[in-house]
Amino acid sequence: MSERRVKDEADSELADYLAKLGARVRDARAKRGMARRILARDSGVSERYLAQLEGGTGNPSIAVLRQIASAVDYPLADLIAGTVTAEGALGEIVDLLQGVEPARLPGIRAAIERHLEGGEQANKRQRIALIGLRGAGKSTLGRLLAARLDLPFVELNRIVERDYGGSIGEILALSGQPAFRRYERRALESALREHDRVVISTGGGIVSEPATFGLLLDHCHTVWIKASPEEHMNRVIDQGDLRPMARNDEAMEDLKAILAARESSYRRADASIDTSGQTIEESLAALVAAVKPMLARAI
Structure with a gap:
């Protein structure tokens, strides 16, 4: 594989990661009900840079992400990683659900909740x-x-x-x-x-x-x-x-x-x-x- 191709693939992977990171920041902010200007105020990160980050064009340092995570009261590790890999029986359940039609998921969730309810x-x-x-x-x-x-x-x-x-x-x-x-x-x-x-x-x-x-x-x-x-x-x-x-x-x-x-x-x-x-x-x-x-x- 040529050096140029390796670099292009690395750039593509980074762009994909930054886009997903920006989406996670935007989602965390939305769940907290925070306008971007409020997050800028509480985190000390400029509103303009937050817009770039949420748009997938920012490349923040860990220090900046730590400020943002603290402001939205969101685990830094989850903000960075975005997903948690399920293992064992839980992983098998997740695998089973991957192929289920979306329309069936609410019924499955209700069945699981009834099973867990007990008292x-x-x-x-x-x-x-x-x-x-x-x-x-x-x-x-x-x-x-x-x-x-x-x-x-x-x-x-x-x-x-x-x-x-x-x-x-x-x-x-x-x-x-x-x-x-x-x-x-x-x-x-x-x-x-x-x-x-x-x-x-x-x-x-x-x-x-x-x-x-x-x-x-x-x-x-x-x-x-x-x-x-x-x-x-x-x-x-x-x-x-x-x-x-x-x-x-x-x-x-x-x-x-x-x-x-x-x-x-x-x-x-x-x-x-x-x-x-x-x-x-x-x-x-x-x-x-x-x-x-x-x-x-x-x-």
């Missing part, structure tokens, strides 16, 4: 947790559902703010994502300890912290409250929060990227309802219909 219904008891992106209606519907079913209502973000002594925005600005995730985990643990019967409204990014989301799935019946990206954005702005549009001309594209990055996690919920184009009364009726069978099985 899961007892663990979940009469706890309902609402997940989904901000603006879907989790807080409004959660309060109404709790009143309808005569259950307590807990909003995790309010517990976080109480325990921290400041707003979510202040936590993120002053202490960063890692601190917020620690407070969020403690808030969930507290809610689970105190309530066997409860409706919990979660923050949109709880699904991006695997351990915390796993705890929620194990101990609560979960419902994904979803809406179109346009309704998410309009509802947040209607609430008086103009931050989604502030200094960010790509707000809608960021929102769509967040939804895409989190969708597979949101789909792990026990049920889902779509509030797009629905009145509050219509959405509440759909939510009540979704959760009543779950609570009946828990009795």
Whole structure:
């Protein structure tokens, strides 16, 4: 093989790796719900360079990747490697799934979850947790559902703010994502300890912290409250929060990227309802219909 050909293949492999690395950085940022300018601020890496990196044209040092991983609270090794090789029985299961039609995967996942559940219904008891992106209606519907079913209502973000002594925005600005995730985990643990019967409204990014989301799935019946990206954005702005549009001309594209990055996690919920184009009364009726069978099985 000629020296030129070897170099061309090496360049091609590097370009492929950098493209995948950029995609992982973009995905990690989206799962955390961070605009690129926020990641630039928290990591100390310029927004222009982050754009190059996410586009696959950056060639960052380990030091730069470490800054980015710390800012998004994401394992550096996973950011660099991107994939983990499964071995043994797990590897065999992964191999079996490689050839399965995508349409069959949700049913297979449900079967595996039923197999693993064991006493899961007892663990979940009469706890309902609402997940989904901000603006879907989790807080409004959660309060109404709790009143309808005569259950307590807990909003995790309010517990976080109480325990921290400041707003979510202040936590993120002053202490960063890692601190917020620690407070969020403690808030969930507290809610689970105190309530066997409860409706919990979660923050949109709880699904991006695997351990915390796993705890929620194990101990609560979960419902994904979803809406179109346009309704998410309009509802947040209607609430008086103009931050989604502030200094960010790509707000809608960021929102769509967040939804895409989190969708597979949101789909792990026990049920889902779509509030797009629905009145509050219509959405509440759909939510009540979704959760009543779950609570009946828990009795």
